[in-house]
Amino acid sequence: MTVLTDLEKRVRQLKTETVALYLAARHPDTPWSAKIFVAGVAAYAFSPIDLIPDFIPVVGYLDDLILIPLGIAIAIKLVPAPVLAECRASAALRSDKPVSRAAAAVVVMIWLALAAFFVVWAVEAFAL
Numbered sequence: 001m002t003v004l005t006d007l008e009k010r011v012r013q014l015k016t017e018t019v020a021l022y023l024a025a026r027h028p029d030t031p032w033s034a035k036i037f038v039a040g041v042a043a044y045a046f047s048p049i050d051l052i053p054d055f056i057p058v059v060g061y062l063d064d065l066i067l068i069p070l071g072i073a074i075a076i077k078l079v080p081a082p083v084l085a086e087c088r089a090s091a092a093l094r095s096d097k098p099v100s101r102a103a104a105a106v107v108v109m110i111w112l113a114l115a116a117f118f119v120v121w122a123v124e125a126f127a128l
Helices: 003-026 032-046 059-078 081-093 101-126
Strands: none
Touching: 003 032, 003 059, 003 081, 032 059, 032 101
């Protein structure tokens, strides 16, 4: 196997895990504290907008390469094993990928808040 084949396999596995976590966040046997974290990780992973845009060199891919896999690893530990096994089985059968418009809206609001903060700072710093 080549490195590229291994990477493709790992990416497919992460996508399936993310769908399983999405299902686990909606599962009635998942503890509410885990549901909050798991739902956040799944929503961010399925969000069409990144917190750090990919066009920013190096840093833009940090969320895709570090934050999402780390969040998935932590979320997997929070979900009870029987629930996760059931959700993994369901995720393997699904062909569609959910899209989180709510997470996209949160990311847009964060960017707007940062932009407003920057404008206020700039006005105060450079006002004569």
